[in-house]
Amino acid sequence: MFWKDPKGLKSIPMYSKIGITILLIVAGVGYLLGFANIIATYGPIDEKPGMSIQDIRIAFYGAREKTKLEKSIDGTMKEYFMDEAGYQATKDWIAAGAPENGFPRIKEIFDVSCSTCHSADAQVAGVVTVEYEDVAEYLKQDTGKSVSRLISLSHTHIHGTLPVMFALIFIFSFTLYKNWIKTLVIAFSAVAILADVAAWWLAKLAAFLAPIVILGGLTLALANAALILLPLYELWIKKE
Numbered sequence: 001m002f003w004k005d006p007k008g009l010k011s012i013p014m015y016s017k018i019g020i021t022i023l024l025i026v027a028g029v030g031y032l033l034g035f036a037n038i039i040a041t042y043g044p045i046d047e048k049p050g051m052s053i054q055d056i057r058i059a060f061y062g063a064r065e066k067t068k069l070e071k072s073i074d075g076t077m078k079e080y081f082m083d084e085a086g087y088q089a090t091k092d093w094i095a096a097g098a099p100e101n102g103f104p105r106i107k108e109i110f111d112v113s114c115s116t117c118h119s120a121d122a123q124v125a126g127v128v129t130v131e132y133e134d135v136a137e138y139l140k141q142d143t144g145k146s147v148s149r150l151i152s153l154s155h156t157h158i159h160g161t162l163p164v165m166f167a168l169i170f171i172f173s174f175t176l177y178k179n180w181i182k183t184l185v186i187a188f189s190a191v192a193i194l195a196d197v198a199a200w201w202l203a204k205l206a207a208f209l210a211p212i213v214i215l216g217g218l219t220l221a222l223a224n225a226a227l228i229l230l231p232l233y234e235l236w237i238k239k240e
């Protein structure tokens with residue numbers, strides 16, 4: 001059986017070498033896009049450019065000194081206000097305790113700025129900003145990602161990464177690296193999938209654990225780099 005006695009990636013036919021190379025590169029591009037997606041999603045949360053520990057803390061643990069609504073309009077939703085005055089009026093309304101009798105003025109602002117996504121029909125992310133009752137739900141303390149959202153994210157993330165990691169581990173196991181190196185890289189990669197997701201839960205649990213998310217992401221980055229670069233090296237650079 002060829003998997004009992006691997007002859008290394010050098011020994012496979014040229015068409016397989018090309019196929020595997022393309023697959024490895026596509027997996028690498030896919031990983032980088034996922035990474036860019038994270039920066040784009042979490043970067044704007046704290047009103048400062050770039051992604052920081054503070055962005056992660058707010059996203060998972062929550063900006064507990066604010067309401068969900070204020071967190072959103074200070075972060076990713078800010079750009080949707082038609083003008084600065086609308087943003088300021090909403091901030092003032094929240095600061096005044098978000099009274100229901102002040103909502104008609106805010107409704108005018110939301111109807112122009114937010115309704116493309118948060119009307120009763122659109123309901124992007126399940127959010128509606130049409131009536132006071134709809135908005136009231138977001139006037140509670142911001143506690144970061146909800147448990148149900150985290151469950152859903154963890155589920156899609158694990159099921160999304162697993163097939164890719166499986167393919168990469170499969171290819172890697174036919175290389176001629178020493179057995180202890182293979183064991184290490186493969187075990188680390190499998191653990192990295194879980195570490196990445198486990199870090200989100202820890203960051204949700206306590207504010208000071210936010211940096212763990214970076215560590216979790218780093219383990220996955222490292223695993224991907226090893227599983228992609230080591231086979232490429234053996235395929236094209238290593239001498240017989």
Ligand code: HEC
Nearest residue numbers: 068069072076077080081113114116117124125127129138
């Ligand atoms: C182009 C579409 C779009 C527009 C316009 C938009 N939003 Fe959102 N909104 C989203 C998406 C997507 C999410 C979920 C992801 C996120 O929170 O960044 C969201 C989430 C939210 C949340 C929920 C945050 C939470 O913690 O659960 C609130 C509140 C919100 N938006 C308010 C607003 C307000 C107020 C406006 C207008 C100033 C607005 N949005 C305009 C797309 C939009």
